[in-house]
Amino acid sequence: MTMKSNLHCHALALGxxxxxxLKVYPFIHTFINFSYLFxxxxxxxxxxxxxxxxxxxxxxxxxxxxxxxxxxxxxxDFQSNNEEHLLLVKEMGIxxxxxxxxxxxxxxxxxxxxLDD
Numbered sequence: 001m002t003m004k005s006n007l008h009c010h011a012l013a014l015g016x017x018x019x020x021x022l023k024v025y026p027f028i029h030t031f032i033n034f035s036y037l038f039x040x041x042x043x044x045x046x047x048x049x050x051x052x053x054x055x056x057x058x059x060x061x062x063x064x065x066x067x068x069x070x071x072x073x074x075x076x077d078f079q080s081n082n083e084e085h086l087l088l089v090k091e092m093g094i095x096x097x098x099x100x101x102x103x104x105x106x107x108x109x110x111x112x113x114x115l116d117d
Contacts, residue, residue, distance in 0.1 A: 080104075090114075 038044035073088045080086070080096070089096065093113035097105045 035042075035044060038047070041047065073085060078085050078089070086096070090112075091114040093109050093111070095107045095109065095112070097107065099105055
């Protein structure tokens with residue numbers, strides 16, 4: 001038997017298994033619709049989401065002193081030979097390690113993050 005016919009037999013066997021699986025579990029490929037829980041309300045999804053919209057608003061820490069976050073450095077602009085870029089990365093808590101095989105490993109440690117602006 002050639003490699004091509006072997007692969008063809010495997011594909012047929014997988015197809016037969018899938019057909020048997022779908023016969024046993026006929027609703028496995030359908031999406032669950034919760035509209036029956038809210039009869040007559042076509043906007044039920046929005047009604048469910050709106051109370052949860054700001055559930056974490058007061059739970060997350062907010063940066064003091066600035067209302068919006070301004071990125072100092074984008075990943076696409078990073079240059080490993082630029083001292084300013086290396087300092088910014090270090091302030092983010094990222095250590096750069098050069099491996100013996102030439103690869104670079106980045107390690108992030110929350111304890112090394114500089115919180116000073």
